[in-house]
């Protein structure tokens with residue numbers, strides 16, 4: 748466990764290296780244990796860095812039955828387990844106003860757990876208080892299945 752205070756008062760809670768999708772799922776499963784009702788989780792990382800894979804683990808940890816797929820075209824998937832889970836993918840959204848019109852803030856400030864891919868695309872409406880999960884790949888270094896995953900409390 749690594750804890751460090753960053754400049755803007757956010758705090759690195761954990762950093763891990765994953766070497767396979769299975770390890771990322773397992774990390775997501777463990778991370779789910781720390782989730783409380785109303786938590787917003789921003790998943791930040793390039794395409795294919797493992798955000799949806801991690802969400803699969805989180806959903807397993809929250810005892811959600813059935814398969815979890817990426818809401819690339821539907822924008823939001825809702826699941827009900829130990830807590831309600833709202834999984835967003837804003838890759839294709841035009842801007843924050845569009846997300847706002849769809850009522851996304853009701854979810855962000857509601858009682859479920861929000862797991863948000865591509866939060867950068869709707870940054871102005873994402874709550875300041877959130878957990879950020881950062882994914883880094885090592886494709887350029889020649890490692891196809893290595894990822895760094897950091898949990899940051901904001």
Ligand SMILES: Nc1ncnc2c1ncn2[C@@H]1O[C@H](COP(=O)(O)OP(=O)(O)OP(=O)(O)O)[C@@H](O)[C@H]1O
Pocket residue numbers: 765766767768769770771792793794795796797798799800801817838864891892893894
């Ligand atoms: N260590 C790892 N952790 C997670 N995924 C991995 C890992 N190694 C390889 N992969 C592969 O990388 C891909 C990750 O895809 P995933 O859909 O989770 O990414 P994503 O960040 O959600 O991408 P997008 O931005 O397109 O939604 C999968 O094909 C997975 O099998």
Ligand SMILES: [Mg+2]
Pocket residue numbers: 798799800817836864
């Ligand atoms: Mg994804």
